[in-house]
Amino acid sequence: MVKENTFAFFLGCLMPNRYPAIEKSTKFVMQKLGYEILDMERATCCPAPGVFRSFNKGDWMVAAARNLCIAEKLDSDILTVCNGCFGTLQEVNKHLKENKEHRELVNEKLKLIGNYEFRGTIDVRHVAEVLGYEVGPWGIEDVIIRKVNARAVIHYGCHFLKPTRIREIESSEGPTIIEEFVEALGIESVRFKEQLTCCGAGGGVKAYDGTASMRIFGEKMKNIDEVKPDFILDICPFCHLQYETGQDYLNKNKSCNYDYPVIHLSQLTAYCMGMDQEFIGLQYQLMGREYIFGGEEKEEEVI
Amino acid sequence: MSENVEKYIKRKVYKSTSSRIAQKFVDAGLEKIRACINCGTCTGSCPSGRRTAYRTRSAIRRALTGDESVLKDIDIWLCSTCYYCYERCPRDIPVTDMIIKLRNIAVEEGYILDSHFGLANDIFYATGHGVPATGENNKKWRDLRESYGLPPLPPTVHSYPEAVKECQELMNAVGFRKLLDNAAKLKEERAQAAKKDKEE
Ligand code: SF4
Ligand code: SF4
Numbered sequence: 001m002v003k004e005n006t007f008a009f010f011l012g013c014l015m016p017n018r019y020p021a022i023e024k025s026t027k028f029v030m031q032k033l034g035y036e037i038l039d040m041e042r043a044t045c046c047p048a049p050g051v052f053r054s055f056n057k058g059d060w061m062v063a064a065a066r067n068l069c070i071a072e073k074l075d076s077d078i079l080t081v082c083n084g085c086f087g088t089l090q091e092v093n094k095h096l097k098e099n100k101e102h103r104e105l106v107n108e109k110l111k112l113i114g115n116y117e118f119r120g121t122i123d124v125r126h127v128a129e130v131l132g133y134e135v136g137p138w139g140i141e142d143v144i145i146r147k148v149n150a151r152a153v154i155h156y157g158c159h160f161l162k163p164t165r166i167r168e169i170e171s172s173e174g175p176t177i178i179e180e181f182v183e184a185l186g187i188e189s190v191r192f193k194e195q196l197t198c199c200g201a202g203g204g205v206k207a208y209d210g211t212a213s214m215r216i217f218g219e220k221m222k223n224i225d226e227v228k229p230d231f232i233l234d235i236c237p238f239c240h241l242q243y244e245t246g247q248d249y250l251n252k253n254k255s256c257n258y259d260y261p262v263i264h265l266s267q268l269t270a271y272c273m274g275m276d277q278e279f280i281g282l283q284y285q286l287m288g289r290e291y292i293f294g295g296e297e298k299e300e301e302v303i
Numbered sequence: 304m305s306e307n308v309e310k311y312i313k314r315k316v317y318k319s320t321s322s323r324i325a326q327k328f329v330d331a332g333l334e335k336i337r338a339c340i341n342c343g344t345c346t347g348s349c350p351s352g353r354r355t356a357y358r359t360r361s362a363i364r365r366a367l368t369g370d371e372s373v374l375k376d377i378d379i380w381l382c383s384t385c386y387y388c389y390e391r392c393p394r395d396i397p398v399t400d401m402i403i404k405l406r407n408i409a410v411e412e413g414y415i416l417d418s419h420f421g422l423a424n425d426i427f428y429a430t431g432h433g434v435p436a437t438g439e440n441n442k443k444w445r446d447l448r449e450s451y452g453l454p455p456l457p458p459t460v461h462s463y464p465e466a467v468k469e470c471q472e473l474m475n476a477v478g479f480r481k482l483l484d485n486a487a488k489l490k491e492e493r494a495q496a497a498k499k500d501k502e503e
Contacts, residue, residue: 011458017436017444018434020448020451023451024452042459045432050384054419055423055483113473158384163389163397173390197350198350203351208381209380212351215354281451284447
C-alpha cells in the first residue's frame, strides 16, 4: 500500500544543482501542508525526456525505471517540480504498468545491478497538480498568511499537460488549473499571445543550437513584454532557466532591456505561506533581483 | 480507425517496396507512421518550425518513404518535444515519438551532435546527473545550497559515489555505452573519409 500524505521527493538535476530555492520552497510548502517528504537516495537524472530519450528510448526507460524503483521501495508516490522529470517518470511509469512485455525487459536489465524491480505500485505527481487539484485554491486559502497582489503571466511549459492522453490532467489548449490556484494567492493572471507555446529549451535544442532556441524564446518574451506583467510564473526549473538566461541573452545580444523576475509556483506559494522573501532566492537569480513581493499580511492568521 | 487501415499500417514491410527506416519503425511498434496523410497540421503547429528550417511533415514523409537523408539532416534535432503535433495530428499519430525514433536511428548510425555526445558521455554517464553540482566549477552552487540550509550535495547519486558506478553498470548492460562508442567511431570514420575525399 502506498503511504498516504507522503511523497518521495524526486529532485532531478536543475532544481537541486542550480535553483535550490525551489527545493527549499517545495519542502516548506509540502511540510506545512502536512505531507511527509522523503529523500530519494541514489536517484539520478530522470533522465531528460528530450535529449536522453533521443539517444535510445529503451535505455531511457530502464534508467527511469531505476528511479521509479527507489520510490516504490519507499511505498510512496513521487513528487516532482519539473515538467521534464514529470514527463519522463510519469510516462515510463504508466507505460511499464500497462505493457507487460516492456516491464519484463526492463526488469531483466534492472536485475543485473541488484535489488531493483519495477512493480508498478506508485503514481508520479507534479507539484502543480497536487497544489491545483488536491490542495486546491479552496484549501490553500486557509493556510496562507499573506497574499501577493501582483499581475503575473503563467507559463505552463509543455510536458506538464502534454501528451494529454498520457498525462490525463486537463486540456492543453486552454488550461486554467494554475490560474485558479494562484488567484487564491492574490495573483491576477494575464493572458498573452501564444501563451501555451514552448519556451524553446526542450528536446536538446538549447544544448545543440542556442541561437534557434533563443529565436523561439525571443518571440515568447516579445509577447510577454506586451502585457507588462510583474513577474513570470512557471512550474519547471528548465523553463525557469530558459526565462532567466534567455532574458539575459536577449539583453546582451539583441539590445533588449528585460528584467522580469522568474518565479516557480513553489516559491510563490512558500512566500504566501510565510517563508521569508530572502529564502525565495530572487537575489541569486539573474533577473528581477530587486523585486520584492507586494501585497499584505492577512489580518487574522488561520493556521 | 477502421479495421482496414489498421491492417494496412500493420502489414509486413516488403524489402523491394519499402525501406530500412520503415522496418525499424515497424519493429519499434511505430508502424502508425503509415497513417500519415501528409496534411501538414504538425508543421503548422510547430513552434520550432516557425523559427527554423525544420519541417515536421517533411521529416515524417521522408521517414515514411524511406528517404534516408532524413537521418543525417540535423534539422530533426530542432524539435523541442513540445508535443503540439502529437496533440493535433488528425490521424492520431504520436508524431513526437516518431521524431524521437528518427533520432534514435540516427544515433545508431553515428549521427550524433557533439554537444549531445558530450552531455551523454562526459556528464550523464560520468555523474548520473544531466546538470551536476560536483567539480570545482560548481562550488558556487554547493555554497548556494548551504546558504539555504541544504546539504552542499543533494541526496542523489551525488552523495553516493557507488551509485554512480551502479548506474554505469546498468548503462553498460543495456548497451548505452556501446551505442555511444559506436556512434563516436562511425562519426570519426565519416570525418576521415570526408577529409580524404577533400584531399583527392
Ligand atoms: S499532422 Fe499527422 S497526418 Fe498530418 S502530416 Fe503531420 S503526421 Fe501526417
Ligand atoms: S513536438 Fe517537435 S515537431 Fe512536434 S510541434 Fe513540437 S517542436 Fe514541432
